[in-house]
Amino acid sequence: MTRCGRQFTTSVSQGNTMVFYDSAEEEEEDQQQDEEVFDDEAIPTNEEEEEEEIENCNIPEYVATKEYVNDQLEHARQLSAQDASIALQHELHQVKLKLQSVSDTQSRCLRQWTVNDAFNADLYRISNTAPPQDEKDVANKAYVDRHINIIKTHLAKIPKLRCSKLGNVNVMKKRLVNVAPPVRKEDGATKAYVDEKIKKEIAKLRV
Structure with a gap:
């Protein structure tokens, strides 16, 4: 087929438009391009799916969208005082459970911990x-305090020890100190008692 001095080997009708090709190779290349365009439009890429999923998600699993954050803030504004208190108590309870879990884990570790050297x-x-x-x-502080208080309480109730010697006492030329002044004639005389008596007798002789 000849048109305007050009040789066209075949023609294909696309919609209402007649398309003429110079060769079979040109026709085949055009068909391959059409198939590629069709495939790109029919099957979106994984990146496009992920972007669409993130953009349209209501409850974010990985990304908190702007819409989700705004919805949550608006919901918080509409809470009554009682509802807000209940929500806060729930959050505190969750925090306590988390801390208890951490504490239990640490306690289990410490129960198996032995100090092998100076700590x-x-x-x-x-x-x-x-x-x-x-x-x-x-010894913890409670143990020490309790026993000190016991000592303080009972010391006042313990009578002074009184002992009577049944024989001679040899003090090996050591001094007996802190002896009370004699009262009875059998009591041991202290140095102060003797010196005072001697002083008084000398005074009498001078008169």
Whole structure:
């Protein structure tokens, strides 16, 4: 087929438009391009799917969208005081559960921890120790305070020891100190008592 001095081998009708090709190779190339365009429009890429999913999501699993954040803020503004209090208590309860879980984990670790060398506490307190039982256990403050109070209370009730010697006492030329002044004739005379008596007798002789 000849048109305007050009040789066209075939023609294809696309809609209401007649398309003429110079060769079979040109026709085949055009058909391949049409198929590629069709494939791109029919099957979106993974990136396009992810963008569409993130853009249209209501409850974000990975990304908090602007719409989601605004909706949550608006919902919070509409809460009554009682509802807000209940919501806050729920959040605090969740926090307590989390802290309890962490504490339990740390406690399990400490129960299996043994100090094999000198332990430096770096001026930190060791708290929640059980009352000591063995001689080498740590004595907590409550144990020490309790026993000191027992000593203070009962010392006032303990009478002074009184003993009577049934024989001679050899003090090995050591001094007897803190002796009270004699009252009875059998009492031992202190140096002060003797000196005072001698002083008075000398005064009488001078008169």
